[in-house]
Amino acid sequence: MPPRQDNFEELIQSIAKSADRASFARVYEFYAPRVRNYLVRLGMANNVAEELAQETMLTVWRKASYFDASRAGASTWILTIARNLRIDHHRRASGRDAAPDDPSQAQESPAPPDSSLIQAESEERVRQALASLSAEQAEIIKRLYFDEKPHSAIAQSLGLPLGTVKSRARLAIGHLRRLLDDLK
Amino acid sequence: MSDLRHPSDETLLRLAYGSLGLGPSAVVGAHVAGCARCGGVVEDFERVAGALLELLPDADVPADGLARALAAIERDAPRPGEAPPAPPASRVEMPKGVALPQSVGDCDFSPWRTIAPGIRVSRARAHWARAFNVKLLSVQPGKRLLMHGHRGVEWTCVLAGAFHDGRARFAAGDLCEVDESVDHRPVVEPGEACVCLVAAEGSTRHHGMAGRLHQAIFGD
Numbered sequence: 408m409p410p411r412q413d414n415f416e417e418l419i420q421s422i423a424k425s426a427d428r429a430s431f432a433r434v435y436e437f438y439a440p441r442v443r444n445y446l447v448r449l450g451m452a453n454n455v456a457e458e459l460a461q462e463t464m465l466t467v468w469r470k471a472s473y474f475d476a477s478r479a480g481a482s483t484w485i486l487t488i489a490r491n492l493r494i495d496h497h498r499r500a501s502g503r504d505a506a507p508d509d510p511s512q513a514q515e516s517p518a519p520p521d522s523s524l525i526q527a528e529s530e531e532r533v534r535q536a537l538a539s540l541s542a543e544q545a546e547i548i549k550r551l552y553f554d555e556k557p558h559s560a561i562a563q564s565l566g567l568p569l570g571t572v573k574s575r576a577r578l579a580i581g582h583l584r585r586l587l588d589d590l591k
Numbered sequence: 592m593s594d595l596r597h598p599s600d601e602t603l604l605r606l607a608y609g610s611l612g613l614g615p616s617a618v619v620g621a622h623v624a625g626c627a628r629c630g631g632v633v634e635d636f637e638r639v640a641g642a643l644l645e646l647l648p649d650a651d652v653p654a655d656g657l658a659r660a661l662a663a664i665e666r667d668a669p670r671p672g673e674a675p676p677a678p679p680a681s682r683v684e685m686p687k688g689v690a691l692p693q694s695v696g697d698c699d700f701s702p703w704r705t706i707a708p709g710i711r712v713s714r715a716r717a718h719w720a721r722a723f724n725v726k727l728l729s730v731q732p733g734k735r736l737l738m739h740g741h742r743g744v745e746w747t748c749v750l751a752g753a754f755h756d757g758r759a760r761f762a763a764g765d766l767c768e769v770d771e772s773v774d775h776r777p778v779v780e781p782g783e784a785c786v787c788l789v790a791a792e793g794s795t796r797h798h799g800m801a802g803r804l805h806q807a808i809f810g811d
């Protein structure tokens with residue numbers, strides 16, 4: 408996996424500042440396919456995932472002024488937008504209730520235009536923390552995140568009995584949390 | 592896993608990523624909204640999720656996606672700060688002084704129904720919530736619930752009052768997460784009725800004749 412090339416935090420800030428379409432294009436090219444992949448992995452049909460990935464990117468454009476790099480890096484911000492849109496979609500699709508709550512649309516004030524990139528740096532350190540997990544723990548963490556039925560996926564991919572998966576998962580998460588704490 | 596009054600790390604991880612079911616997400620979200628400790632953990636897990644998003648392969652998207660997005664942008668000028676439409680308010684009569692958590696604030700609930708002496712239930716009616724048996728429970732002070740286990744995981748957020756389940760005491764704001772390894776028999780403290788918001792993955796199993804009878808009658 409090559410490291411990401413662009414500084415997406417700056418690109419999003421330039422969307423906010425000057426409605427810059429070229430910046431948006433670069434953000435789109437990197438994130439739209441990944442967001443679509445994220446949604447499909449959570450069990451969404453291809454065509455719906457594609458539509459919601461598109462909606463996620465349009466939300467990035469519309470809400471760019473709310474992006475606060477001192478609170479979350481670009482990837483984290485975009486992931487939470489996609490996550491909330493997916494929840495909205497399922498809650499709406501199931502009838503009876505209409506509008507859902509969307510934490511990303513809560514009463515946040517627009518971010519100051521030149522906020523620092525502290526959080527983006529810490530996202531980089533999160534990448535380092537992930538890289539310093541053992542291969543088995545990294546695999547467990549990825550399955551916990553990416554798979555709908557993580558325990559059976561872990562059992563299968565690591566050849567572990569289902570009974571031991573839970574305790575291994577707990578150890579892996581505990582290790583990850585200690586690494587994250589060390590970064591603070 | 593030291594403090595039983597918070598969700599497990601695995602639950603918080605799945606909440607952060609969005610892979611936790613909608614029902615449990617609403618119940619756990621009600622706790623996290625008022626718990627600084629769990630709010631911080633969720634933010635950590637969101638950061639990891641963001642880093643992992645970058646690792647996902649960039650599978651095929653339609654070649655005209657960007658062009659369509661740019662066209663949509665031209666049609667619809669940015670509207671920063673525009674307020675989202677207010678969600679419809681939920682229709683459920685909450686016990687006096689108890690607020691319905693915001694995470695289910697737009698969800699319709701059935702009228703309260705007495706299912707056993709001293710125990711009333713109001714079920715979420717939205718389809719997404721029914722799939723996880725999301726319900727409000729109101730239990731009279733001093734009442735002992737049936738000993739029960741779980742086939743999946745069950746999350747209970749206490750909204751008012753308190754109960755003890757033999758392992759720990761759970762009061763307003765606390766979240767009790769139990770899986771199939773736990774058989775518990777919650778007892779509500781004297782004084783105040785205990786009101787909870789509950790969701791489950793899988794189903795509840797009751798012990799003994801009374802439990803099976805209860806299950807046959809009430810279906811949970």
Ligand SMILES: [Zn+2]
Pocket residue numbers: 596597598622623626627628629630
């Ligand atoms: Zn907590």
